Amino acid sequence: MIRYNPFNPQTPARPDFFVGREPEILEFEKNLSQTMHGSPMNMSISGNRGTGKTSILIKFENIAKNNNCLTLRISNYEGNLKNILELTNYISSNLKRELLSRRSVELKQKLEQEWTETLTPYIVWRESAPVKEQEDIVQDLLRDRLLKLWDEIKTEYCACVILFDEAESLERDNLVGALTFLREVFQRISTDSNYMVVLAGKLNFPDQMSESFSPLNRFFPCFRLKPFSKDEIRQYLVKKLDSVNVGIDEDAITYIAEKSEGHPYVLVAMSYLIFDSMNDDEDHISMDLIIRSRPKIKSRLAEDFFKPMYHPLTPKAKEIITLIAIKSPSQDFSFAQSLEYTHKSKNIMSPYIQELLRKGVIDKLERGKYQIFHSLFREFLIDNKNPR
Ligand SMILES: Nc1ncnc2c1ncn2[C@@H]1O[C@H](COP(=O)(O)OP(=O)(O)OP(=O)(O)O)[C@@H](O)[C@H]1O
């Protein structure tokens, strides 16, 4: 019989195997309580690929549900939504659906009827109207719908929590300005309704120093997801392995903690592959097993995680990050070093650093100091350049 592997890097954490994130959860609970008492507070979660953003939103959603709140978790706007009016319709129709899914069948039919009557957008989108005017109309529309909805549910629910996953796409392309739009809508209705908004994504606004961005940061105070600590990693591994009666040695835990650097996706993917390399007669994870599974870990992480991060870079950015990986003695490098390694001028380099940051391939440590996203990614870049 094929042994069941308790690790699955492709799905977000199940709430019963969720570890860590205490500060974020505490903050969420505090803000939720404020919101339920009629004084709404919002927040945002920022993190690179695979750091656990979706997992924590699911956790928040669970907490909110347990506190008798209506919740809506949405993502996938990219490519689907052409403008802010479509975003508005998307939010209201999803809220409607969420509410209806919790109601009895008869009530559902009756409401469905009413909803379609009251909520069909009848506004005329005049392409010729000034942008500001269009935005004001759409803002009014969404506010109006949200207030109506709140009026209808307030005796039944304590608050309504809307969780936007992959919120970085609300800062991009045809949705530029969507976050400011949401802030304006939810700020104005906060005195008359209990809506809470949580954003999660590779958010840029917390890094922007410019004045125009700080209102966003104040309205959606940002928490950046940190790597798991060794204790959290141990807790995670032991709990998962216990569920299938498999043990693990302390030096194996140490190795996994060090190599994964506490990055959630890397941790789960490594654990999955190590478990997958176990022979039928084994019931224990030892260093020996880990050493055996190393080549597989390397190649599968490259295929499943690193290549998809590397691929979307522009050709010049690929060249630059590869040179940095090869020439820099560690994961960290300064802006000055990047110029030295690549023989580029400041003006040429700056936009590429921005691209690498935006695409999550490097992180900013402080002014002029950067870090390649993961040391295994650095190894990948080096191997990729000199295939063996
Ligand atoms: N707090 C946690 N406890 C246990 N496992 C976690 C936790 N957070 C994340 N994971 C695991 O890490 C992996 C990545 O998590 P998740 O999908 O939530 O990350 P993400 O930031 O949403 O990724 P992406 O950037 O691809 O959207 C998943 O396998 C998930 O099970």
Ligand SMILES: [Mg+2]
């Ligand atoms: Mg996600």
